[in-house]
Amino acid sequence: MITMDNIIREGHPTLRRSADLVTFPLSAEDRKIAAEMMEFLSNSQDEEIAEQLNLRAGVGLAAPQIDVSKRIVALLIPGEYEDDPPELAKVMFNPKIVSHSIESACLKGGEGCLSVDREVPGFVVRHSRITVAYQDAEGVTHKARYKGYTAIVVQHEIDHLNGVMFYDHINEQAPFAVTDDVIIIE
Ligand SMILES: Cc1nc(NNC(=O)[C@H](CC2CCCC2)CN(O)CO)c(F)c(N2CCN3CCOC[C@@H]3C2)n1
Numbered sequence: 001m002i003t004m005d006n007i008i009r010e011g012h013p014t015l016r017r018s019a020d021l022v023t024f025p026l027s028a029e030d031r032k033i034a035a036e037m038m039e040f041l042s043n044s045q046d047e048e049i050a051e052q053l054n055l056r057a058g059v060g061l062a063a064p065q066i067d068v069s070k071r072i073v074a075l076l077i078p079g080e081y082e083d084d085p086p087e088l089a090k091v092m093f094n095p096k097i098v099s100h101s102i103e104s105a106c107l108k109g110g111e112g113c114l115s116v117d118r119e120v121p122g123f124v125v126r127h128s129r130i131t132v133a134y135q136d137a138e139g140v141t142h143k144a145r146y147k148g149y150t151a152i153v154v155q156h157e158i159d160h161l162n163g164v165m166f167y168d169h170i171n172e173q174a175p176f177a178v179t180d181d182v183i184i185i186e
């Protein structure tokens, strides 16, 4: 089971590496990693379990964050209301942004990261809409389009596969300066 002890923190070199492509058929090890990443997100979003295991809540996780330099991301984005099905519950292998909007967006509250034990204030400007090609656990390639909050989360995770941290995108001189065409997502 993954706990916060398994999540490497900024300064660890793996976070700045470009992760390796996953080959198919998946090894038992890769299958296990994918399942444990999803389990972590689910546990982290369960108040009781998260408190018991002292987990920080997460809606996404990338394999490099558990010191596995492979192109695997897990996403567990809740639906709008408590009892809704998740907006996105998926493990993507070898995800790749194949196209994106010209329009940009950012989260109003900025971003954080389970691998960063500090607040880094500022708008993280990303594409507002993306098309992602990825493989599922059977190696079948899919294409999916995301927008808004979900698109932001997916981009944060794919950044980790390329050694990019969210604060790399923050304008140090003016962290909250954005041009008026950037969508600010509540
Ligand atoms: C936005 C948000 N970020 C949370 N944490 N950070 C993360 O997920 C990091 C990735 C996100 C940071 C900004 C974009 C991607 C993890 N990262 O570093 C992986 O690379 C949350 F936990 C969270 N939510 C809303 C939904 N809620 C459902 C019930 O449970 C609590 C949960 C809290 N929303």
Ligand code: NI
Pocket (backbone or CB within 6 Å): 112, 113, 114, 115, 156, 160
């Ligand atoms: Ni992160």
